[in-house]
Amino acid sequence: xxxxxxxxxxxxxxxxxxxxxxxxxxxxxxxxxxxxxxxxxxxxxxxxxxxxxxxxxxxxxxxxxxxxxxxxxxxxxxxxxxxxxxxxxxxxxxxxxxxxxxxxxxxxxxxxxxxxxxxxxxxxxxxxxxxxx
Numbered sequence: 001x002x003x004x005x006x007x008x009x010x011x012x013x014x015x016x017x018x019x020x021x022x023x024x025x026x027x028x029x030x031x032x033x034x035x036x037x038x039x040x041x042x043x044x045x046x047x048x049x050x051x052x053x054x055x056x057x058x059x060x061x062x063x064x065x066x067x068x069x070x071x072x073x074x075x076x077x078x079x080x081x082x083x084x085x086x087x088x089x090x091x092x093x094x095x096x097x098x099x100x101x102x103x104x105x106x107x108x109x110x111x112x113x114x115x116x117x118x119x120x121x122x123x124x125x126x127x128x129x130x131x132x133x
Contacts (some may be wrong), residue, residue, distance in 0.1 A: 018077055019074075019077045019078060019102070019105060020105055020109070022070070022073055022074040022076075022077035022078075023035075023074045023077070023078070023105055023106055023109045024109045024112070025069075025070040025073070025074065026068060026069075026070045026071050026074050026109065026113075027068070027069070027070070027113065028064065028068045028071070028113075029110055029113055029114055029117075030064050031064040031065055031068040031071050032106055032109055032110040032113065033110065034060060034061065034064045034065060035065065035071070035074065035075065035078075035106050036103060036106040036107055036110065038051075038054060039078065039098055039102050039103045039106055040103050042092060042097075042098045043097075043098040043099055043100055043102065043103055046097045046098070052091060052092040053083070053089055053090070053091050053092075054075075054080065054089060054090040054091075055088065055089050056088050056089060056090065057088050075090060078098075078102055079092060079093070079096050079098065079102075080092060081093060
């Protein structure tokens with residue numbers, strides 16, 4: 001019971017923003033971890049050019065971000081753009097800065113994906129147990 005006997009309101013979940021929807025479309029925990037690390041480095045050290053540039057030919061980036069469906073779109077929604085001089089790199093435009101808000105968006109998507117994976121694996125295990133019984 002809430003204040004004065006009123007039942008607390010149950011509001012529907014808010015509609016995700018364009019960035020949140022793009023990040024939630026990524027269905028790989030490892031990819032979200034790499035994206036989170038890139039964003040974190042950019043947010044903590046915004047003036048460091050090495051953190052504002054991502055080589056798509058890097059093995060770790062190629063294995064995670066380039067090979068996962070929706071990851072490049074999520075990076076673009078977050079603010080990364082293809083470098084005009086070198087199309088094999090993503091850069092953050094001059095004057096664009098990341099905050100911990102973007103890092104939290106990626107972390108929340110990663111946690112939601114992990115939770116969904118745990119619940120689906122427990123449902124699969126329960127289904128296997130009931131079939132064997």
